[in-house]
Each structure stands twice: as C-alpha cells, then as structure tokens.
Amino acid sequence: MTVWNAVLLTAFLISAVSSLTLFLKTVAMRDDYDPSEPKGSIPPAVLYAYTGAMSPLKKETANRHWPTYTAGMLYHAGIFFSFFWLLILATGIGLPAVLNRPSGVLLASTALCGLAILLKRAVSRKMRALSHPDDYLSNILSTGFQVVTAVTLLSGSGTAVLFFYASLLFLYIPVSKLRHAVFFPLTRFYLALHYGRRGVWPPPERSGL
Amino acid sequence: MGTIIIDEREFEVDGDGFLQDPHIWDKEVAQLLASHDGTGELNDVHWKVINFIREYWLENDMAPMVRALCQAAGIRLREVYELFPMGPAKGACKIAGLPKPDGCV
Amino acid sequence: MTISDERKRQGLDLLSEKMTGKLRTHLNSCVHCGLCGESCHYYLTYGEDKYLPGHKVDLIAGIYRRYHTLMGRVAPSWIGAHDLDDERIDEMIDVIYGGCAMCGRCTLHCSVGVDISFLVRTARSMLAAMDLVPASLQSTVDAAVTTGNNMGIPQKDLVDTLLWLEEDLHMEPGFEHAEIPLNRKGVNVLYTLNPREPKFFPMSISAMAMVFHAADESWTLSTDYYDVTNYAYYSGDDGIAAELVQRLFNEAGKLEAKTLVLAECGHGPRAIRWEGPRWIQTPYPFRALTVVELMAEYIRQGRITLDPAKNRETMTLHDPCNLARDGGVIEEPRFILKHAAANFIEMTPNRENNYCCGGGGGQLAMGEFAERRLRVAELKADQIRRTGAKIVVTPCHNCIDQLMEVNKEYQLGVKIKTMAEVVADALVLR
Numbered sequence: 001m002t003v004w005n006a007v008l009l010t011a012f013l014i015s016a017v018s019s020l021t022l023f024l025k026t027v028a029m030r031d032d033y034d035p036s037e038p039k040g041s042i043p044p045a046v047l048y049a050y051t052g053a054m055s056p057l058k059k060e061t062a063n064r065h066w067p068t069y070t071a072g073m074l075y076h077a078g079i080f081f082s083f084f085w086l087l088i089l090a091t092g093i094g095l096p097a098v099l100n101r102p103s104g105v106l107l108a109s110t111a112l113c114g115l116a117i118l119l120k121r122a123v124s125r126k127m128r129a130l131s132h133p134d135d136y137l138s139n140i141l142s143t144g145f146q147v148v149t150a151v152t153l154l155s156g157s158g159t160a161v162l163f164f165y166a167s168l169l170f171l172y173i174p175v176s177k178l179r180h181a182v183f184f185p186l187t188r189f190y191l192a193l194h195y196g197r198r199g200v201w202p203p204p205e206r207s208g209l
Numbered sequence: 210m211g212t213i214i215i216d217e218r219e220f221e222v223d224g225d226g227f228l229q230d231p232h233i234w235d236k237e238v239a240q241l242l243a244s245h246d247g248t249g250e251l252n253d254v255h256w257k258v259i260n261f262i263r264e265y266w267l268e269n270d271m272a273p274m275v276r277a278l279c280q281a282a283g284i285r286l287r288e289v290y291e292l293f294p295m296g297p298a299k300g301a302c303k304i305a306g307l308p309k310p311d312g313c314v
Numbered sequence: 315m316t317i318s319d320e321r322k323r324q325g326l327d328l329l330s331e332k333m334t335g336k337l338r339t340h341l342n343s344c345v346h347c348g349l350c351g352e353s354c355h356y357y358l359t360y361g362e363d364k365y366l367p368g369h370k371v372d373l374i375a376g377i378y379r380r381y382h383t384l385m386g387r388v389a390p391s392w393i394g395a396h397d398l399d400d401e402r403i404d405e406m407i408d409v410i411y412g413g414c415a416m417c418g419r420c421t422l423h424c425s426v427g428v429d430i431s432f433l434v435r436t437a438r439s440m441l442a443a444m445d446l447v448p449a450s451l452q453s454t455v456d457a458a459v460t461t462g463n464n465m466g467i468p469q470k471d472l473v474d475t476l477l478w479l480e481e482d483l484h485m486e487p488g489f490e491h492a493e494i495p496l497n498r499k500g501v502n503v504l505y506t507l508n509p510r511e512p513k514f515f516p517m518s519i520s521a522m523a524m525v526f527h528a529a530d531e532s533w534t535l536s537t538d539y540y541d542v543t544n545y546a547y548y549s550g551d552d553g554i555a556a557e558l559v560q561r562l563f564n565e566a567g568k569l570e571a572k573t574l575v576l577a578e579c580g581h582g583p584r585a586i587r588w589e590g591p592r593w594i595q596t597p598y599p600f601r602a603l604t605v606v607e608l609m610a611e612y613i614r615q616g617r618i619t620l621d622p623a624k625n626r627e628t629m630t631l632h633d634p635c636n637l638a639r640d641g642g643v644i645e646e647p648r649f650i651l652k653h654a655a656a657n658f659i660e661m662t663p664n665r666e667n668n669y670c671c672g673g674g675g676g677q678l679a680m681g682e683f684a685e686r687r688l689r690v691a692e693l694k695a696d697q698i699r700r701t702g703a704k705i706v707v708t709p710c711h712n713c714i715d716q717l718m719e720v721n722k723e724y725q726l727g728v729k730i731k732t733m734a735e736v737v738a739d740a741l742v743l744r
Contacts, residue, residue: 026342029335035597036588039642049427061349061425068349072425121348129363130346130372132394175385176393180345180426187343187427190336194429198588199642200666211685224684247722271466275514276475286482286516296718297514309681311454312465313510313543313579313712 004163011167018174019182038197045196049188071113078110079142082149086166089159104153107146114143138178141169215241227309234306242304257282262305272302272310321444322398328443341378343428344371353423356413359690365413367420367430374437410437411448412683415675417635438550447549454679455545463541465509475512479520488743492527495534503533504571506542508579508711521738528741529617539565542577544585548676556593566600574602578709578732580634584641606709610646613653620740625655630703633668634710654740661697669693673716688723695724709733
C-alpha cells in the first residue's frame with residue numbers, strides 16, 4: 001500500500017463514519033406519532049418514490065428543464081462512475097486496459113456536464129442569488145474528480161493525484177451540501193410516507209373508482 | 210394599506226378594498242364604492258340592504274347574517290347575489306363601509 | 315422591525331423542539347438546483363428571486379445550518395448559514411407568509427423531493443412562536459378560539475339561519491319533509507360547516523340537506539361546534555391548531571357520531587383529517603372523511619341517483635391543493651361530475667398537478683398581501699379560460715371566494731359553484 005493509498009483510505013473512513021453517523025442519527029431521531037387513518041398504502045408509495053415518481057415525465061424540474069436535467073443526470077452518473085474507477089484503482093483490481101480509454105472519454109464528457117452546470121450557477125443571476133460558496137466548491141470538487149479520473153485513465157499516469165483529490169472530496173461530503181447524498185434516500189422515503197398515507201402516491205388507475 | 214380614487218375622491222382602503230376608516234362612510238361614499246366594484250347605480254332595494262347592514266354593524270360591531278338582511282329587506286336569498294354581484298361580504302358589506310369580516314371571505 | 319432577543323430565542327427554541335427526523339432530513343436535502351421556480355405560481359408570475367421555492371427553503375434551512383451544524387458555527391457565510399436577525403425575520407414574513415400559498419406544487423416536482431411546504435409551515439411556526447403572524451390572519455385564528463368559529467357567529471344567529479333554511483327547503487318539491495337536524499345524538503353523520511356558509515353563502519347547506527335527504531342519511535349539525543376551518547394550520551401555531559381539532563373531536567364524541575364529515579374546504583379537512591390526529595396524538599374513534607368522498611360513496615352505493623342532463627352547461631373542476639395534492643381526494647370529484655354533469659371538461663394541468671387558485675396558504679385572509687393574491691391568480695384565470703367552461707366547480711369555500719374575485723378581475727364570465735350545489739341540482743328523487 002502506497003502512502004497515497006493510506007491517505008485515501010483514511011479520508012474515506014473519516015467520511016464514511018461521519019456520513020453514516022449523520023444518517024443514523026437522523027434515522028434514530030424521534031418522529032411524530034401519526035395516528036391518522038391511512039387512505040392509501042405506504043409500501044407501494046415507497047417503491048413509487050424511488051421509481052415512477054423519479055421519472056422525468058412526472059417532474060417539471062426535469063421536463064421543463066431538459067438541458068439542465070440531462071446534464072445533471074450525466075454529471076451524477078459520472079460521479080458514480082468515477083467512484084467505481086477509484087475503487088478499481090485503489091484496490092488494485094485489474095480491469096482490461098482496453099476499458100481505460102473509453103471510460104476516460106466518457107468521464108471527460110460527464111465532467112463537461114458538471115462544468116456546464118457550474119457555469120450556469122456562476123452566470124445566471126437567479127442561480128447566483130441562490131448560491132453560496134459551498135455550492136461552487138461542491139461542484140468544483142465533484143466535476144474535478146471526474147476530470148482527474150479521466151486524465152488518470154487516459155494518460156495512464158500515476159494515481160497519486162487522483163487519490164489526493166478524491167480524499168479532499170471524501171472529507172468535504174459530510175460538512176457541505178454534498179451531504180444531500182446521505183439525505184437523498186431519506187427524503188424520498190419521508191415524501192413517500194406523506195403521499196402514500198394520503199393516497200396520492202402511487203397515482204391510482206385513471207379508470208375511475 | 211392603499212388608496213383608491215373614485216371620481217376624484219380618494220379613499221384609504223385595506224388590501225381587499227374595504228374602507229380603512231368605516232366612519233368616513235356616507236351615502237355618497239356608498240354609491241361611489243358601488244360604481245367602483247361593478248354593482249352600479251344603487252336602487253331602493255340595494256339601500257334597504259345597505260342601511261340594514263350599516264345599522265346592524267353600528268349596533269353589534271359585526272356584519273349581519275345573510276338571513277337577517279334577506280328578512281329585513283324582504284328579499285329572497287338568491288336576490289342578494291343578483292343585487293350584489295360580489296356577494297354579501299365583498300359586495301354589500303364593503304359598500305356599507307364595514308371593515309373586512311374574518312374568515313374565508 | 316426590531317424583535318427582542320428573547321422573542322428570537324422563542325423562534326429558535328421552536329425549531330429545536332420541532333426537530334424530528336423528517337424535519338432534519340428535509341432541511342439537509344436542497345441542492346440549490348434552482349429548477350423549482352417554474353412549478354410555483356408566485357415565481358412564474360413575478361420572476362423574482364425571493365419567490366423561488368428553493369429560496370424559501372433556504373430562509374429556514376440557513377437558520378438551521380447556523381444553529382444546528384458544525385460548519386454553520388465555524389464558517390456560516392461559506393454554507394449560507396444565517397443568523398435569525400431582524401432583516402431575516404422581515405424577509406421571512408414577506409415571503410413565508412406573503413409569498414407562498416403552501417400549495418405543495420413545488421414539493422411534488424422538487425428534483426430531490428424536499429417537502430418545501432412542510433418547511434414553509436415550520437418557518438411559519440417559528441414566526442408564530444415569535445408572535446409575528448400577520449394581523450389579519452391572527453384575527454381569524456383568534457375569532458375561532460374565542461367564539462368557536464372563525465367568523466364569530468353567535469349561536470342564536472346560526473340556529474335562526476338553519477331554521478330559516480329548513481323552512482325554505484320545505485318549499486322545494488320533493489323536500490317537504492327534508493330536515494336540517496340539530497344536535498341529534500347517535501346519528502351516522504356529524505356534518506360540519508365553513509362559517510362562511512351560514513353567514514353569507516348558505517345555498518351549499520341547503521344543497522347538502524337535499525343530498526342527505528335523498529340518500530336517506532341519518533345526520534346532524536352541531537350548533538356548539540361545527541367549524542371545519544383551522545386557520546392555525548396556516549398561521550403555524552400548533553397549540554391552537556390542536557385545540558381547535560380537539561373541540562371538534564370532543565363534539566363528535568359528545569354526539570356519539572359514527573362519521574365526521576368535513577364540509578367543502580381545502581385546508582380544513584387537511585388539518586382535521588390528516589394533521590389533527592398527530593396534533594392531538596390520539597387516533598379518531600370515528601371515521602373522518604370529506605363530503606366529496608361521502609357523495610361519491612352515495613353514488614357508488616346507489617343511495618342517490620343523479621341525472622347529468624340536469625347540468626348541461628360546460629363545467630370544469632378546480633382541484634383544491636390541500637384536498638387533492640395533499641389529501642388524496644383526486645378521483646372522487648371526477649367520479650361525481652361524471653354522474654352529475656353532462657359536459658365536464660378538465661383544466662390543464664389538473665389533479666395533483668393543479669395550480670393553486672391563489673387564495674391558499676391563508677392568503678385569502680391576509681389583506682396585507684391581497685394585491686399579490688389576485689395577480690398570481692392570472693395563471694388560474696388562463697387555465698379556466700382555456701377550458702371554455704361556463705361553470706367552475708370546486709369543493710372548497712376558500713377557493714370559491716378567491717375564484718369569485720378572479721372571475722371579476724379577469725372578466726371570465728363564469729359561475730362558481732360548490733360540489734354540493736351541482737349534485738343537488740342533478741338529484742333524481744325516487
């Protein structure tokens with residue numbers, strides 16, 4: 001194990017433990033006892049919250065914003081793909097070298113999506129008004145992560161820079177808005193409890209009663 | 210909250226157009242308010258309703274029930290809504306110079 | 315406005331008291347993507363940053379970050395953590411009360427799933443704890459607390475009106491023996507009223523009496539406590555909200571009613587049916603449902619028969635937000651109209667995606683922001699106009715009052731009706 005492997009592992013552990021703590025502390029928090037008689041059923045609503053309700057056709061934040069939505073989805077896919085490569089490179093699992101180039105090109109393009117979103121945030125008056133320094137840094141770290149992974153894959157150079165950069169990203173997650181990664185599943189769950197109990201989710205068959 | 214100007218007269222009103230100071234009200238003001246909200250020229254039946262609301266309010270510090278004003282003016286319920294297109298609250302009570310009633314009106 | 319430190323402390327304490335897993339989750343999830351504006355009728359109308367739902371989230375989430383997170387304590391400006399200072403409070407009153415109908419449309423469409431209207435209501439609760447509810451809204455809440463109904467109707471006036479309505483009902487052919495029973499014990503249905511009905515618009519009470527008569531229902535009205543509204547839901551004051559629900563709960567118990575039926579209203583049924591049991595931390599021993607659901611049951615069970623030919627004019631439906639999007643009463647009004655109206659046409663968008671009429675969130679009661687309320691309703695006016703309908707039916711008295719103004723303001727030339735009136739008009743007596 002190189003020293004950079006050790007740095008990465010340490011950063012990962014700190015991040016994972018903090019994030020998990022954040023998650024578990026929230027889950028362990030009390031919630032109001034809700035004795036209202038349900039109209040709908042909650043399990044299908046939970047399933048729907050993570051599936052049908054995420055469909056871009058169902059959300060105006062997607063279907064009234066196709067360019068941003070598409071860029072956002074690719075950007076997030078790129079982040080997860082970078083984590084995948086980070087795992088491969090850090091653990092020393094060998095993958096056929098033929099995958100490096102297409103993966104690198106793919107990540108370069110998803111990074112462009114991230115960059116586009118960053119530019120939108122910096123240029124649009126509305127987005128600037130809504131943004132804090134944390135929003136810019138969070139994007140820069142996540143977009144940069146994809147750039148560094150892409151460069152590592154395309155150049156075949158050492159992994160030290162990637163591991164260092166990924167360490168920074170790991171450490172920043174629990175103290176920034178990147179923690180939405182921790183809260184996202186919970187958000188969907190709570191929303192499913194709300195709409196499910198009241199019979200709004202999943203939408204009923206439209207054939208009447 | 211705001212002012213409205215009708216026929217060169219200026220009135221202080223709340224956000225919903227009810228007179229800020231109900232005591233500046235007189236018959237001329239009522240007619241101006243009625244022209245302003247589309248009720249139009251006030252006839253005898255209008256006046257029966259408006260006078261009843263006004264007197265009821267001065268005595269009880271609240272608007273009367275629609276039942277009471279129907280009976281006092283000798284009209285049927287649906288006539289109230291024909292006489293005052295904005296209804297008894299935002300129409301008749303407003304023209305009678307009352308402050309806005311609480312609730313879903 | 316200058317607010318004392320002690321009052322600010324009360325606001326912050328309330329946020330801590332309310333800190334559940336659900337609240338903490340939603341406070342931590344917004345990513346400031348800025349895509350929510352196009353789902354909000356305020357933002358669509360004004361295009362101003364302050365109306366962006368994400369901004370409303372940040373008003374309260376920023377305070378949360380300042381007082382409840384490590385980064386908020388050490389580097390507040392970096393993450394947009396914000397003191398609860400006078401400037402912030404002014405901004406909150408302006409936007410949290412005056413620039414949001416709590417219609418929940420942004421919640422449904424949020425890219426992450428942040429329950430934005432829940433956060434707005436929590437922010438209102440903070441403001442209520444600091445005694446900062448807009449005067450007109452507070453006065454409606456106070457009227458409900460002190461007089462037992464939000465319009466301060468004396469009991470005698472109510473009784474006189476109900477007796478008068480009953481007499482009037484007897485003149486209708488087929489309803490010579492119809493009743494408006496008062497304070498009857500052990501009946502199946504305890505019906506409620508929006509005080510606006512007995513006070514100014516009692517046709518819907520007569521209409522429901524006709525429907526109950528046709529369905530041969532055993533029902534009653536209480537003259538002690540009958541108010542279906544709960545403006546404390548909008549002011550944010552949970553203590554009063556619970557108190558008002560408790561009174562209705564007690565009344566249903568006193569009259570030994572099997573079913574509590576909630577009159578046509580949006581926020582009231584939401585408050586009583588969905589939030590109430592949580593506020594009073596007690597499950598209801600009786601069934602609680604909206605009158606829309608009840609009328610749909612009557613039709614389905616064949617207890618009433620309707621002839622759609624009796625309502626020939628083209629009719630459209632406005633979905634009250636709290637009833638549809640946050641109450642699941644979505645298909646029932648359509649089912650009813652299928653049986654009660656010959657020419658029903660949907661407005662677009664509809665159901666859980668419908669736009670607020672502009673009067674929700676307590677806006678109708680808050681004269682302070684009346685100008686905005688009418689301006690943001692242009693969207694609704696356009697929606698109605700595009701249907702070409704002559705009648706707009708909506709099962710909410712609050713929406714009805716707003717739509718009556720919208721009708722005049724935007725010269726739509728439509729009639730606005732309650733669901734009960736439409737059903738009563740279509741009744742076929744056996």
